[in-house]
Amino acid sequence: MKVGFARTCTLTLSLVLLLTGCWDTKDINKHYLPAVMGIGKGDSQKYKVILQIPIANEKTQILEKEAESISKAIDLIRTDSEKSIDLVHLRLMLIDIQLAQDGIGDIINFAVRANDISIKGLVSIVDGDFDKTLYHQISPTPEVSSYDFFSEEAGWTPNQSILRIWEAYRNQESLSEDMGIPMLKDGKQTLFTFKGTAVMRKDRLVGSLNQEETLLYNLFKGKYTGGTIEVAKNTSVLIEHAKVNHHTKWTEQGPFLQTDIQLNVVVTESPHGKSADIIEKDLSEKLSKQFDQTWKKIHSLKADALGIGLIFRPQSKEEKIKEWKTVWFPKLVQKIDVKVNILNEIYFKEKSSKQNEGDMLKRGTKL
Amino acid sequence: MDVRNDQSLSDLELQIITPFEHSSDFVYKSVFIGRERFMAYYLESLVDLSKTLSVMNTADGVMEQGDSAIVITDISKAILQGKLILFNAEGLMGITDAESPDISRQITLPASENPLQSAFDSYTEDIDKNIGLLRKKIVTSKLVIEHKTTGTEVSKKLAIMYLHGIAPDKVVQAIRTKLEKNSHKEITTVRDLLAILGHPKFALTPTYLSSELPGDTVQNLRDGKVIILIDQFSFAFAFPTVIRDLWASKLDENYPYLFQLFIRSIRAVGTLFALTLPGLYIVLNSVNPELLRIQLAIAVAKSREGIPYPSLIELLLVMLLLEMIIEATIRLPKNIGPTITMIGGILLGQAIVQAKLVSNLLIIILVASAIANFVLSGYLNMIGIRLYKYVVIFASSFFGIWGLEAAMIWLIYYFASLQIHTVPYLSLSVKGKSLDE
Structure with missing residues (x-):
C-alpha cells in the first residue's frame, strides 16, 4: 500500500517536472535587458x-533595426545579437513625434x-531629433538616468x-x-x-502644453509635491498641499x-x-488666470486631457458618456477658483499689511 | 534467605558464574567481613572491593535483604548493575550496593551549548546525578519522576519527569503508554527512543528537544513538556516539540522582554532567509529575472559574466562545498578545526570567484544563508532547515517564483500534518488550552 503510494507520487512528480520546461530558462547573463526602447519612423x-x-560600468549598447512591425524589428535585432533579448526590464518607451501625430494606438x-x-x-x-536623442549618452549608464528622470524618488518634479x-x-x-x-x-x-506635455485626442497628438502649464495640469x-510657482518678480512660493474640489452640474x-x-x-x-x-x-489672481488660459487651450484642442469626463461620469447616462468626447466636452463650461493660504506664519496671521514680523509676534503672544 | 532448600550451593554458584564465563572482569573470591567468611561475586570493573569492605567493616550489618522471590536472572542483573553478591557459609545470600570505582565524569561546563548569563552546569552521564541536578534547580513536590527500564537483553534506565498539573495529562499518558507498550525494545541511541515513542521515521524537523543544560530543562518543564532522561546520556530530551522551539531558545527568558523579542524575531527572519535565499538566487538569476530592479539586474548579469555553468549547477556545487566544510569542522579536534576554517575561507571566498567558477553574488547569498541558518536555536533545528533548503532550490529552479512559494506552503502543510504526542506541531505552546484544535 505504502510502496504503491510512493510509486504514484514519484510518477506524478516526474510527469509534473516534464511540464515545467525548465530547460528553456536562460541565465540572466545570457540575456540583453533593454531599459529604453525608442520607436521612430x-x-x-x-x-x-x-x-x-x-x-554595468560600460557604455550602453545600442541596437537598431527597421521593419514593418515592432515585433519584427525586435526579432531582427534578436537574430543578430549574441544574446537573447528580453524586454522584461523595459522602463521607458520613447515615441517619435511624427508617429505620435499619426496615432500611437498600435504601439500602445x-x-x-x-x-x-x-x-x-x-x-x-x-520632440526633436529622434536618433540624436536615442544615441545621446551622458553618464556611463544612461538607462538608469532615463528611468530616474521620471522616478518620483529621484528626478521627477x-x-x-x-x-x-x-x-x-x-x-x-x-x-x-x-x-x-x-x-x-x-x-x-x-x-x-x-x-x-503633449495633449492627445484619443491616440493622436493635437497640441502641447509648456512647462508652466504642465505644473497646473x-x-x-x-500631483504637486515640491512644485514651485513664480508669483511675480522676485517672489516665488512652494506648494505644500493642494486640495481640489469639483462641483458638477448639468445645465x-x-x-x-x-x-x-x-x-x-x-x-x-x-x-x-x-x-x-x-x-x-x-x-490667487495669477493662478486663476493661468488656469483659465490653460483650460481654454486644452478645451480648444477638444481633448479631455484633464480627465473631466471622469468627474461627470457618476451622474451621466451611458449615452451621454458615449457622446462625451464629441458632443459634451466641447460644450463644457468650467470655472476655476484658486484660494491660497500662506503657511509661513502658521497661526500668527497679520491683519494689516503695514505691520512687520516682530510686531506680529508680540501680538500673537498677547493673545 | 536460605537458598539451600531447593538447590545446593555449588549448583547456585555455577548458575551465577555461567553467564559470565567469558567476562574476564568477573571475579569470585572469599572475603572476610567482621569475622565471618563470605563468597563474593562481582564485576571488578564496576566494584571497588577493598573500599566496599572497609565501609562494611566500619558500619555493621549493612547486608541488604533481598525479597524472597529472587531468581537467578535478577542476580546476574544485579551483578551487571555493579552490585556485590555475598554468600555466607550457611548459604545466606545478600545483594549489596557496592562502592564503585570513580568512572563517571564530574559536572562540568556544557560542551555543545554556549549559555550566556545563566547557570553553567551541565548534565553528566550518570542519570542519578542528572536527576539530582534537576531537583536542585526546581524545588517543588510537584516534580514527578518515574523510573522505567527498557530492553530485555541490554537494559537501560530511563526517567520520565514532568510537573504535575502543568504538563497536560494527555501528553504524559501518551508517552507512558508508548513506553510501557514497547518496554521490551532496547535503547542504545536516541533514535531507538524515538522509535519506542512512535515518532515518524522521516521527520523534517526534530520531534524532540535535546539540551545539555539543566536550566533549559527547567524551562521546558514549566512549559508543560515531558522530560526523558536516559542513563549514560548527558542530555535531557523534552517532548513534544512545537514550532516555537525553532526560534525560541530557553535562555532568552533570562533577558528583558524587549531584548528577547528582538533576538527571537532575528531568529525567525533568519529561518526565512536560510530557507529562501538560495532558491531566490535561482529564481532571480534564471527563471524570473524581471523581479529584480533594473540596476540590480545589470549588476547581477555583470557578476555572472563568463560563468560556464547554469545557476542551478553552480549553486549546488558551492552548496555541497559549504555542507562539507560545515560537516568537516564539527567533529574535528579543536586544534585542527581552524585549519579547515581557513582553507574553507579561501575556497569559498575570492579564489572560487576569481577562477570564474561562480559569481560574486552567489558567494554573498551562500554566506548570508549559512549565517542565517546558524542563527536558529538548536543544532538539530538547523539541520532540518539545511535539508529543506534543497527542496526549495529544486522547486525554484523548476517553477520559478511560484515554485519557491509552493515549497514554502508545502513546508507549512507538512508542519500542520505533524502531531507529536497529541500536540499539533503548529501550536505555540504545549499546555495550550485548545490542544486539539
Whole structure:
C-alpha cells in the first residue's frame, strides 16, 4: 500500500517536472535587458526600433533595426545579437513625434499585448531629433538616468508630466478621458530636456502644453509635491498641499464644472516688505488666470486631457458618456477658483499689511 | 534467605558464574567481613572491593535483604548493575550496593551549548546525578519522576519527569503508554527512543528537544513538556516539540522582554532567509529575472559574466562545498578545526570567484544563508532547515517564483500534518488550552 503510494507520487512528480520546461530558462547573463526602447519612423520601413541596453560600468549598447512591425524589428535585432533579448526590464518607451501625430494606438496595443513588457513602463514622446536623442549618452549608464528622470524618488518634479503604458492604454480606450504624454528631447548638460506635455485626442497628438502649464495640469490631477510657482518678480512660493474640489452640474446648455483649488504654500523668496496678504492675493489672481488660459487651450484642442469626463461620469447616462468626447466636452463650461493660504506664519496671521514680523509676534503672544 | 532448600550451593554458584564465563572482569573470591567468611561475586570493573569492605567493616550489618522471590536472572542483573553478591557459609545470600570505582565524569561546563548569563552546569552521564541536578534547580513536590527500564537483553534506565498539573495529562499518558507498550525494545541511541515513542521515521524537523543544560530543562518543564532522561546520556530530551522551539531558545527568558523579542524575531527572519535565499538566487538569476530592479539586474548579469555553468549547477556545487566544510569542522579536534576554517575561507571566498567558477553574488547569498541558518536555536533545528533548503532550490529552479512559494506552503502543510504526542506541531505552546484544535 505504502510502496504503491510512493510509486504514484514519484510518477506524478516526474510527469509534473516534464511540464515545467525548465530547460528553456536562460541565465540572466545570457540575456540583453533593454531599459529604453525608442520607436521612430523608419527610413525605408514603417518603424525603426532602437534598444538601449545597459551594461554595468560600460557604455550602453545600442541596437537598431527597421521593419514593418515592432515585433519584427525586435526579432531582427534578436537574430543578430549574441544574446537573447528580453524586454522584461523595459522602463521607458520613447515615441517619435511624427508617429505620435499619426496615432500611437498600435504601439500602445503592442506594448500591452507583449507578455514580456511591463505595463508599468513609462511612455514619452521625443520632440526633436529622434536618433540624436536615442544615441545621446551622458553618464556611463544612461538607462538608469532615463528611468530616474521620471522616478518620483529621484528626478521627477511637478513640472513634468508622467504617463505609464497602462494609463496610456486606458486613456486611449476610455470614453471619458484623454491623455497628456511628456515630451522630451536630448539635453545639453543633462540627458533629456523636458519640453512640455503633449495633449492627445484619443491616440493622436493635437497640441502641447509648456512647462508652466504642465505644473497646473499636474496640480489639477493632484500631483504637486515640491512644485514651485513664480508669483511675480522676485517672489516665488512652494506648494505644500493642494486640495481640489469639483462641483458638477448639468445645465440645459451642457455640463458645468466649478473647480475650487485650495493651495497651502510656503513663501521661498520675496522682496523685503511684501506682505503675505499681497502675495496671497497676487498668487490667487495669477493662478486663476493661468488656469483659465490653460483650460481654454486644452478645451480648444477638444481633448479631455484633464480627465473631466471622469468627474461627470457618476451622474451621466451611458449615452451621454458615449457622446462625451464629441458632443459634451466641447460644450463644457468650467470655472476655476484658486484660494491660497500662506503657511509661513502658521497661526500668527497679520491683519494689516503695514505691520512687520516682530510686531506680529508680540501680538500673537498677547493673545 | 536460605537458598539451600531447593538447590545446593555449588549448583547456585555455577548458575551465577555461567553467564559470565567469558567476562574476564568477573571475579569470585572469599572475603572476610567482621569475622565471618563470605563468597563474593562481582564485576571488578564496576566494584571497588577493598573500599566496599572497609565501609562494611566500619558500619555493621549493612547486608541488604533481598525479597524472597529472587531468581537467578535478577542476580546476574544485579551483578551487571555493579552490585556485590555475598554468600555466607550457611548459604545466606545478600545483594549489596557496592562502592564503585570513580568512572563517571564530574559536572562540568556544557560542551555543545554556549549559555550566556545563566547557570553553567551541565548534565553528566550518570542519570542519578542528572536527576539530582534537576531537583536542585526546581524545588517543588510537584516534580514527578518515574523510573522505567527498557530492553530485555541490554537494559537501560530511563526517567520520565514532568510537573504535575502543568504538563497536560494527555501528553504524559501518551508517552507512558508508548513506553510501557514497547518496554521490551532496547535503547542504545536516541533514535531507538524515538522509535519506542512512535515518532515518524522521516521527520523534517526534530520531534524532540535535546539540551545539555539543566536550566533549559527547567524551562521546558514549566512549559508543560515531558522530560526523558536516559542513563549514560548527558542530555535531557523534552517532548513534544512545537514550532516555537525553532526560534525560541530557553535562555532568552533570562533577558528583558524587549531584548528577547528582538533576538527571537532575528531568529525567525533568519529561518526565512536560510530557507529562501538560495532558491531566490535561482529564481532571480534564471527563471524570473524581471523581479529584480533594473540596476540590480545589470549588476547581477555583470557578476555572472563568463560563468560556464547554469545557476542551478553552480549553486549546488558551492552548496555541497559549504555542507562539507560545515560537516568537516564539527567533529574535528579543536586544534585542527581552524585549519579547515581557513582553507574553507579561501575556497569559498575570492579564489572560487576569481577562477570564474561562480559569481560574486552567489558567494554573498551562500554566506548570508549559512549565517542565517546558524542563527536558529538548536543544532538539530538547523539541520532540518539545511535539508529543506534543497527542496526549495529544486522547486525554484523548476517553477520559478511560484515554485519557491509552493515549497514554502508545502513546508507549512507538512508542519500542520505533524502531531507529536497529541500536540499539533503548529501550536505555540504545549499546555495550550485548545490542544486539539
